[in-house]
Amino acid sequence: MSVPDTPPGTRRRPAPRRRLATVAALVASLAAALVLPGLGLSVPSPAYADSAGGRDIRTGLPGTALTWGSNHRGQLGDGNTAGAATVPGRVCGNVTCTAPLDKAVQVAAGDGHSIALLEDGTVLGWGNNANGQLGDGTKTDRATPVRVCAVGEPAPCASVLRGVVSVAVGDLHSLALLNDGTVVSWGSNSVGRLGDGSAAPEQPSPVRVCALNAVAPCTSFLTNVTALSAGFQHTLALRSDGTVASWGHNGNGQLGDGTTFPRTTPVQVGGLSNAVSVAAGQFHSVAALADGSAYSWGVGAGLGDGSGAQSTTRVRVCAIGQTAPCTSFLTGVKSVAAGGFHTLAVRTDGTALAWGDNFAGQLGDGSTTTRKAPVQVCAPGGCSGTLTGVTAVAGGTTGIHSVALRSDGSVRTWGFNGSGQLGDGTTTSRLTPVRVCAPGQTAPCAGFLEGVTSIGAGDSHTIAVSRPLADLATSIGASPEPVANGGTLTYTVRVHNYGPTSAEDVVLTDHLPTTVRYAGATPSTGYCDTPPTGTTNTVTCHFGTLARGGAATVTIAVKVRSTGSVTNVVSATGTTPDPRPANNSAAITTPVG
Incomplete structure (x- = not known):
């Protein structure tokens, strides 16, 4: 059997399976408990x-x-x-x-x-x-x-x-x-x-x-x-x-x-x-509309016309802070969305506006006051600023x-x-x-x-x-250059995440050249799996999560057993998709004096 639908014309308040009075009391107590800046x-x-x-x-x-x-x-x-x-x-x-x-x-x-x-x-x-x-x-x-x-x-x-x-x-x-x-x-x-x-x-x-x-x-x-x-x-x-x-x-x-x-x-x-x-x-x-204005029709404070009275034809949405009859109107609107009895808008400057019912704070202006004209959505944590960078x-x-x-x-x-x-x-x-x-x-x-x-x-x-995306970029430096045969060569490897999101489970791998012997490794974060000192094998460093814009480094010391030059190649991987894997590896050749 179908779930009975609300009869046409019945005002369906969007209470999440609680009586409206219960929700209103909850919101009132919330408002009293919150300490709102300025x-x-x-x-x-x-x-x-x-x-x-x-x-x-x-x-x-x-x-x-x-x-x-x-x-x-x-x-x-x-x-x-x-x-x-x-x-x-x-x-x-x-x-x-x-x-x-x-x-x-x-x-x-x-x-x-x-x-x-x-x-x-x-x-x-x-x-x-x-x-x-x-x-x-x-x-x-x-x-x-x-x-x-x-x-x-x-x-x-x-x-x-x-x-x-x-x-x-x-x-x-x-x-x-x-x-x-x-x-x-x-x-x-x-x-x-x-x-x-x-x-x-x-x-x-x-x-x-x-x-x-x-x-x-x-x-x-x-x-x-x-x-x-x-x-x-x-x-x-x-x-x-x-x-x-x-x-x-x-x-x-x-x-x-x-x-x-x-x-x-x-x-x-x-x-x-x-x-x-x-x-x-x-x-x-x-x-x-294409000119940045906004129009509404129907009934309720979600119209944003300062009145909320029923209108079967379009009315213009008022500017911020206006009261009916409005003398100025909203501009710079890029897109709109609607809740049950409230409306949201994105402006071309990346800020967000809201108007309509607000008994649960759905307008985001720090209050539970119904607004019949638009208000700015506040910044997270308080209304000393506004929410910015909004795209939808x-x-x-x-x-x-x-x-x-x-x-x-x-x-x-x-x-x-x-x-x-x-x-x-x-x-x-x-x-x-x-x-x-x-x-x-x-x-x-x-x-x-x-x-x-x-x-x-x-x-x-x-x-x-x-869709998490990383962009790992690896660089490597060596000191001293040139290095003496039998001397200590120190590699400094850096992995930077230029991606739009965090990079998860980042691992750096260095397959040591056969012409060197492992001496030590010190990561800036995480830990390294290292071979026994004096052997030639693989150094694997686990950096964990690199935040967007974050970086991790490791210094790897080796003893040189060669003449001519030493070439070392390092690479980084992660479980977050990386659309530019060519950046993940780096190499350096150091002359041996």
Whole structure:
């Protein structure tokens, strides 16, 4: 039996399975305890080139899918359905969980389920499947990933969905953008959120989204789509001409077509012709325009217009600090995302803004005060500065926490943390951003998540793609030069990590020349496996983890037993992928006097 969906028009507060009063009391006590100084929506989808060319625009190299937070429906994909995780863990790459899911390029999260786009253009889903939102043709929950079926395939599916370039997730439905600019959807179809024009309550396998204003059974389908955003019970599609299509629940005007009628096939949002990013919340929608302005429609403080009053057509988002009626308006917006009742924006200067409901601190401004106009998201640790270097934000469609991806590949989170969805090793809610811990850490974390390329926020869990990359460079020097036959020659070897992330398990290997005899080795960190003094063999030094920009050295002393010259070659390796292995080795030739 399907999980009952919230009736249209019901205001679904995103409380993580607690009474709102309980959450409010928790947040109030949190605010009193804190001493304050002085982002299932995924990251906005990438732009699709054109429908004729069918160009592949998947962003980034594939990485490992990581999840943290609630796991009550298996949404963490780790093979379990119990408990919660307060730090990131790897999603299983197979049913037996003997390998991680390491071919993901984009991820998205909903109300108890997760979706991942793989580098081969196929899609996986796991977690809650009571409404068919995993797309595998069934309504069986999955604690490990399963493949999304091809359009119309019944279970067991003979073929899988292919040619996908982007994914989006609502609370109980999922969508995929194909490389021909069309869209498919699956899961709950309450209030027409799948956009296929049918009256079916759910679709456990993908169906095609109809063309604008089409009537079922549809014979033409939506085209030229460049990005998707799925809200609670409605969906937005950005098109290549800058217009926006919408469908699903519309009781509060969240479709932006000037009405409050639900739409089972797409309609066009009025007055938008140069949108570059869209976001759908529970009962509101937002768009960033090419000129850096932002517009919204629907209802609630998430509109950011200083009022929050219901509007079935677009209203302009106010500038920071404005009150209704606003006299100045937001500029410099690059992209937008939405939580249940709050909105997030990335500006061209790399700062983040937020507005809307804030009872759990999901705006990140150090307070629990609802904001009907934008405020700056604070820097980690306090509001004496602002969060910088932001490239993307995410907030769950029914969630009350926010996520930000920074240009250095690290992740910041804030808001409600009752299930560990902030990933900082605790279940303490945060009014300002905290850094997400590395897998395997415990609070207080000494290592932090790096190399992230995609983020998504669900109701009470968070998902990311991490691709750690090292860039080890090795150098070697020798002293004295020249060296006397029978004298001591000292090599100084340095390994530097220029990569964007930490380099794990770094090992330096020196196969000593046959013309020298080992005398001693002293590493700056870690330890060395050394041969007996006076022999010719291999020196192996274990440096452990080298942080981004970090370095380790070792001095190796040998006795020369040669004439002419001595050549020594050293090399460094690590378990973190290194795209430039040619830098890992170094050699030096020392003349013997």
